[in-house]
Amino acid sequence: MAGQSIVRDNYVALTGPEKASIMFLALGEKRAAPLLERLDEDEIRIVTRAMSGLGNITASVLEDLINRFTEQFAKGGSVVGSYESTERMLKAFLPDDKVGEIMNYIRGPAGRTTWEKLSSVNEHLLAKYLSGEHPQTVAVVLSKLNPDHSAKILPLLPRHITRSAMRRIVKLQSIPQEVVGDVEEVLHKELMLNYALAATTDSMNNWPRFSTAPIPNPLMILSRISSATCRIRRPL
The missing domain is CATH 1.10.220.30 (Flagellar motor switch protein FliG, alpha-alpha superhelical domain)
Structure with a gap:
């Protein structure tokens, strides 16, 4: 498939949905399934669309992503510290009109x-x-x-x-x-x-x-x- 020829070697260039889809793939089908069940149809479409076009993810990108994830996890509730950070988070995977409504x-x-x-x-x-x-x-x-x-x-x-x-x-x-x-x-x-x-x-x-x-x-x-x-x- 065409997407398989792509090589992702730049963490900074990844979008929010792409990061999410990489994490789902890294978790594996068994662990990712319960998380996917918590997404609504629009979110599943966004993530799976990003997943289908990922191509090859280098080990360094995966390592960067996991490290960032670990850092965010360690911060606990601080990841939602303001309206602005919440809005940025929502825009990573929701349509603009839905973000505005929330x-x-x-x-x-x-x-x-x-x-x-x-x-x-x-x-x-x-x-x-x-x-x-x-x-x-x-x-x-x-x-x-x-x-x-x-x-x-x-x-x-x-x-x-x-x-x-x-x-x-x-x-x-x-x-x-x-x-x-x-x-x-x-x-x-x-x-x-x-x-x-x-x-x-x-x-x-x-x-x-x-x-x-x-x-x-x-x-x-x-x-x-x-x-x-x-x-x-x-x-x-």
Whole structure:
């Protein structure tokens, strides 16, 4: 085949998809298969297209690639340190329009993206936690969630908490903005950066999936909301 006459002896000249395809080939079919299964159809097309045109990869290029991979792995979560590095990583294997969609979502207001994410958490799980929380915390959370999701949660709460929380929701305009900001910041840091990672698949250009940071438990996040709202609790 024509591609087999090509000799790749310059690591710097390789594109992100080419680096990824070399790593897949180096891993072998058995080890690479589980990783390929995590890619969507577009990403598989990009990687396999690059793979089909690789030709011969010199030992020095493969060694450079593995060394770079090892360095990135050793850095852990530092590979995704900014919007810019995340965007560069995405552009290595996603179409520009998809990259723009993801980056716009990440750059959106913390309250919008964060509360939308919480709105996807099972209502029974949220209700179970909120049942043991102060009504002020319940009011803050319910007022920020998608209205339809909040409506599903309310009937699942103890009646006395529902009544108190609804009264407090009416008066939420008196909550200091810095407190709301604290809640948004906590949720943004704990949820949205991990959401960004979850929205992408493995890129052998920067390998962000090797971050050791665990996906946060929603209940742990909500417990931190309590500490952010405790200083505005007062009887109504």
